[in-house]
Each structure stands twice: as C-alpha cells, then as structure tokens.
Amino acid sequence: MAKDKKFRKKKKLGSYPFVSVVFSVTLALFVMGLFGLLLMMTKNLTTIIQENVEMQVFLNKNLSQNEITKIIKTLSSKDYVIKKEGISQVAHITKEEAAKEFYEETGEDFVEFLGDNPLRDVVVIKISPDFHESQNLVEIKKEIGFIRGVHEVTYIESLVSSIRENVKKVSFVLIGFSVILLTVVVILINNTIKLALFSQRFLIRSMQLVGATTNFIRKPFLMRASLFGLVSAVLAIALLASLMRYLNTEVDGLLDLLQLEQLIMLGTGIVLVGIFVGFMSTFAAIRKYMKMSLDELY
Structure with missing residues (x-):
C-alpha cells in the first residue's frame, strides 16, 4: 500500500524533478544576470569617461567680470554642454587660481619671478557624448571661437577620437556576446525542461x-514550469546580489557604476525570461509528446 502511494506520488500529473530543473535554470539565469551587470557597468563607465571630455576656452586678457559672466552664460545655454540636474557643466578657472595650482604642483612661483601673471582666465566646458563626432567638435570649436572675448579654444582631439573608436568596438563586442549568451540561456532552459518532461510522456498519453x-x-x-521559472529567477537574483555585495567590499566604489533603475530592469528581465522561456518550452514539449504515436514515445 505504501509502495503504491509512493508510486502515485511520483507519477502525479505535472510533476517532474524540482531540484535538478531549478538548479539548471538558476545557473543559466545567473550567468545571464552576471553578463547583464557587466554590460551595465561597462555602459555606465563608458558614459562617465565620455562625459569628462572637456573643451578649454581661453579668454582675452583684461576682460571685465561682466564680460566673463556673459561668456559663461552664453556657453551654459548651448545644447552641446552637458547638463546634470539642470545645471550646465561649465567651470571658470581664473588666472590667479591657475597660477596657484601650478605653484602647488611644481613649487615654482613664476609670477614672482616674472613680476606678472601671463596666464589667461579659462572656461572649461564638458561636451555631451552626442556631440563627440569629429565634425561636431570642429563646428563647436569654430562657434565658440567667434564669441566676443574668446582668445582660443582647445581640446585633445586624439583622446576624443580614441574614446569614440573604443566605445564603438566595445559596444559591438558586447552586443554580439549578449545575443550569443541569450541564445545559449534560452536553449539551455529549453533543453532542461524538455529532458525533465521526457519522463512524463507516458503519463501524458495515459491521460x-x-x-x-x-x-x-x-x-x-x-503552472509548474512558471513556478520553477519564478523560483529560479529569485534564486539567481539573490546570488547576484550576494556576489555584488562581496565584490563591493573588495573593489571600492563598484556599486557606484550601477543605477537602481537599471538593477530593477535587470531583475525584471531575469524573472520574465525565467517564466516565459519555462512556459513556452513546456508548452512546446507537451504539444510534441501529445502528437507522438505510441511507437515514437518508446
């Protein structure tokens, strides 16, 4: 009697190995999530690097404070200047501040030696990544050069070109890996569920x-496949959170490269992939076994 009861429990409709399926799906989703984190950190780091591309605007000597303020306001209103929380990323460095900084770095007081400060006031602007193309930067440089009171405009062209080319290469590689990894994850989850359902094929025919x-x-x-997908997704997210917490203790400021909105999107994506792929794989497998003849089932 006990044996019969045990046998019926094993053959319950919709029941298949819990641990092995959840383990396999969790592992697949964990790898996908890990790559997602790497993708987000790379993108955010790239954005930080791009947002630190500066253009230096050297002003004419003997400008009044009102004239300097007017130039700063003009530059602040430009679309190509990065704005954070509504504040334009424009900094004014006076010639006195520049001389002081030079003295602190070198220990040499050239102002005292020359009897005059030959430096110029500088306005440093940060250029939006949307305007990092060579032609855009050339046009921006020309436009700023025509502003009254501007003596010279400079930026490190080779650095900007290098950043732009490297961003393109990294983006291309990451997109390629993303497609490959997502395909592998879907195939792995699909095969795992199909293999688990294989043991249920005769029960399906009996029904x-x-x-x-x-x-x-x-x-x-x-229902079981969707539940397994949800459980696996939650476990994968928990593992990712634990890993990131540990890595943050080893690498200072690592979590600063991640944004809450991105983490929510990644977690939602992992849950959706786990449930959707599990549901669709089960649907396809059940449909396949229901259409098979008895000989094909064997």
Whole structure:
C-alpha cells in the first residue's frame, strides 16, 4: 500500500524533478544576470569617461567680470554642454587660481619671478557624448571661437577620437556576446525542461487515452514550469546580489557604476525570461509528446 502511494506520488500529473530543473535554470539565469551587470557597468563607465571630455576656452586678457559672466552664460545655454540636474557643466578657472595650482604642483612661483601673471582666465566646458563626432567638435570649436572675448579654444582631439573608436568596438563586442549568451540561456532552459518532461510522456498519453482535454493536461505542467521559472529567477537574483555585495567590499566604489533603475530592469528581465522561456518550452514539449504515436514515445 505504501509502495503504491509512493508510486502515485511520483507519477502525479505535472510533476517532474524540482531540484535538478531549478538548479539548471538558476545557473543559466545567473550567468545571464552576471553578463547583464557587466554590460551595465561597462555602459555606465563608458558614459562617465565620455562625459569628462572637456573643451578649454581661453579668454582675452583684461576682460571685465561682466564680460566673463556673459561668456559663461552664453556657453551654459548651448545644447552641446552637458547638463546634470539642470545645471550646465561649465567651470571658470581664473588666472590667479591657475597660477596657484601650478605653484602647488611644481613649487615654482613664476609670477614672482616674472613680476606678472601671463596666464589667461579659462572656461572649461564638458561636451555631451552626442556631440563627440569629429565634425561636431570642429563646428563647436569654430562657434565658440567667434564669441566676443574668446582668445582660443582647445581640446585633445586624439583622446576624443580614441574614446569614440573604443566605445564603438566595445559596444559591438558586447552586443554580439549578449545575443550569443541569450541564445545559449534560452536553449539551455529549453533543453532542461524538455529532458525533465521526457519522463512524463507516458503519463501524458495515459491521460489522453482516458479522455482528458488538452488544456486539462497542459495546465499543471505550465503552472509548474512558471513556478520553477519564478523560483529560479529569485534564486539567481539573490546570488547576484550576494556576489555584488562581496565584490563591493573588495573593489571600492563598484556599486557606484550601477543605477537602481537599471538593477530593477535587470531583475525584471531575469524573472520574465525565467517564466516565459519555462512556459513556452513546456508548452512546446507537451504539444510534441501529445502528437507522438505510441511507437515514437518508446
């Protein structure tokens, strides 16, 4: 009697190995999430680097404070200047501040030696990544050069070109890896569930023979697959959170490269992939086994 009860429990409709399926799906989702974190950190780091591309605007000597303020306001209103929280990223460095900084770095007081400060006031602006193309920067340089009171405009062209080319290469590689990894994850989850359902193929046929409807047979499998996908996704997210917490203790400021909105999107994506792929793989496998003949099932 006990053996019969145990046998019936094993053959329950919609039941298949919990631990092995959840482990495999969790591992696949964890790898996908890990790559997602790497992708986000790379993107955010790239953005930080791009947002620190500066253009230095050297002003004419003997300008009044009102004239300097006017130039700063003019530059602050330009679309190509980065704005954070509504504040334009424009900094004014006076010639006195520049001389003081030079003295602190070198220990040499050239002002005292020359009897005059030959430096110029400088306005430093940070250029938006949207305007990092060579032609855009050339036009921006010309436009600023025509502003009254501007003596010279400079930027490190080779650095900007290098950043732009490297960003393109990294983006291309990461997109390629993303497509490959997502494909591998989907295939792995799909094969894991199909393999788990293989042991249920005769039970599915038995249910068909006793007149059970297609929806009645599919429902417990689909519900279980969705549950497994959700559990696996939660476990994968928990593992990722633990890993990031540990890495943050080893690498200072690592979590600064991640934004809350991005983490929420990644977590949602992992949950959706786990549930959707599990649901669709189960649906396809059940459909396949229901259409097989008895000989094909063997």
